[in-house]
Amino acid sequence: MHLIDKINSLQSIGSVTKQEKIVQGISECIADKELLIGEMLPSVNEMSKKLSYSRETVVKAYKVLKERGIINSKHGLGYFVANDVVDKKLNIALFLYGFQIFQQVFYNTFRKTLGEDYQIDVFFHHNNIEMYKSMLANTKNRYGKYVVAPIQSDEGQEALSVLPASKLLLIDRFLDMGVEVSSITQEFEQPLSVVFEQLKKRIDKFERFIIYYRDDVDYPESVYRAFLAFCKKHAHKAEVYPEYEESHLAKGTFYMTIGDSDLWLLLKDAKRKNYELGHDLGILSHNDSPVKEIIEGGITTFSTDFELMAKLAAEAIIENKEIKKIVPNLLIRRKSL
Numbered sequence: 001m002h003l004i005d006k007i008n009s010l011q012s013i014g015s016v017t018k019q020e021k022i023v024q025g026i027s028e029c030i031a032d033k034e035l036l037i038g039e040m041l042p043s044v045n046e047m048s049k050k051l052s053y054s055r056e057t058v059v060k061a062y063k064v065l066k067e068r069g070i071i072n073s074k075h076g077l078g079y080f081v082a083n084d085v086v087d088k089k090l091n092i093a094l095f096l097y098g099f100q101i102f103q104q105v106f107y108n109t110f111r112k113t114l115g116e117d118y119q120i121d122v123f124f125h126h127n128n129i130e131m132y133k134s135m136l137a138n139t140k141n142r143y144g145k146y147v148v149a150p151i152q153s154d155e156g157q158e159a160l161s162v163l164p165a166s167k168l169l170l171i172d173r174f175l176d177m178g179v180e181v182s183s184i185t186q187e188f189e190q191p192l193s194v195v196f197e198q199l200k201k202r203i204d205k206f207e208r209f210i211i212y213y214r215d216d217v218d219y220p221e222s223v224y225r226a227f228l229a230f231c232k233k234h235a236h237k238a239e240v241y242p243e244y245e246e247s248h249l250a251k252g253t254f255y256m257t258i259g260d261s262d263l264w265l266l267l268k269d270a271k272r273k274n275y276e277l278g279h280d281l282g283i284l285s286h287n288d289s290p291v292k293e294i295i296e297g298g299i300t301t302f303s304t305d306f307e308l309m310a311k312l313a314a315e316a317i318i319e320n321k322e323i324k325k326i327v328p329n330l331l332i333r334r335k336s337l
Helices: 003-008 018-031 044-051 055-067 101-114 129-139 154-160 189-198 221-233 260-272 290-297 306-318
Strands: 071-074 078-081 090-096 118-124 145-148 168-172 182-185 208-212 238-241 253-257 281-286 300-304 324-326 329-332
Touching: 003 018, 003 044, 018 044, 018 055, 044 055, 055 071, 090 101, 090 129, 101 118, 101 306, 129 154, 145 306, 168 306, 182 306, 189 221, 189 300, 189 329, 208 221, 221 238, 253 260, 260 281, 260 290, 300 306
Parallel strands: 090 118, 090 145, 145 168, 168 182, 182 324, 208 238, 208 253, 253 281, 281 300
Antiparallel strands: 071 078, 300 329
8 A cells, every 4th residue: 555545544543643644654554564674755745745734744753753763864865764663662772792691681671671662673793893883884774772882992983973962872881972972881990999999908918910801802991900000009010811821820819800701711710729719819800790699609899780770771761861870880799809
């Protein structure tokens, strides 16, 4: 059925406004595959003339569809179908570094808080700038909201600037976009410096100080800087390795782990040698998870509340409000330190 006929067929539904009839008619045509992704819609003037509706009514209907991520507009060209998921209040693109446990916690809470009326498509960029740029370019104008854990670099900022600031919500890590955008993020360096001082008496019991850090993955550089600054301040010789190796395991060593793979390998070897956490070895791990609460009597962590971050993000989307929030990091003391 032609789009105009579809909209006209809704005329008998008296409780539906003209604006809603346009939205419903276009949505039904997309759902029925009568309009396909990339296909051009009638111009505002054409739609207004054929339906005998005011231009304002058509503009408002197209705006609703754009905000939901169903259609997009190209300057000087017109309006096009952007997404074929039309039965949701909003189509959301969620960009995460990867599916680590703490990001799984974020996703599960985000999904639960939003409910089934929202479509969430998840993309993992793994802190790979080329993958990141490609994903952002390919999803441009296809979604009503972009929730992004950003790559913190000038190139990452440039890649992200292709998205409208009004549709962008930064999570986890802050990136200065040069314009005001909503964000729910955490800080690392200053809070971690405070944590190190809180743990100083425990850390000073050890003779060797190791951090596992790589700049080619999604490790926050500020965690690395805070560790080095603490060691320099208190005359500890800091050792930096890209990943854990069995030769690093020795009694009297304090370990700072950022990636969980290093932590699991370290714990495996420590258990095999019957080393006692908190006595023979000290471990501080970045980002908490339920596993770290129970494994080997508990791993001390420096972590933000990802459930709270996800709830705040979902609520801002549901309420369609701007938000600027820093979720605090907390020290969670357990047996390992």
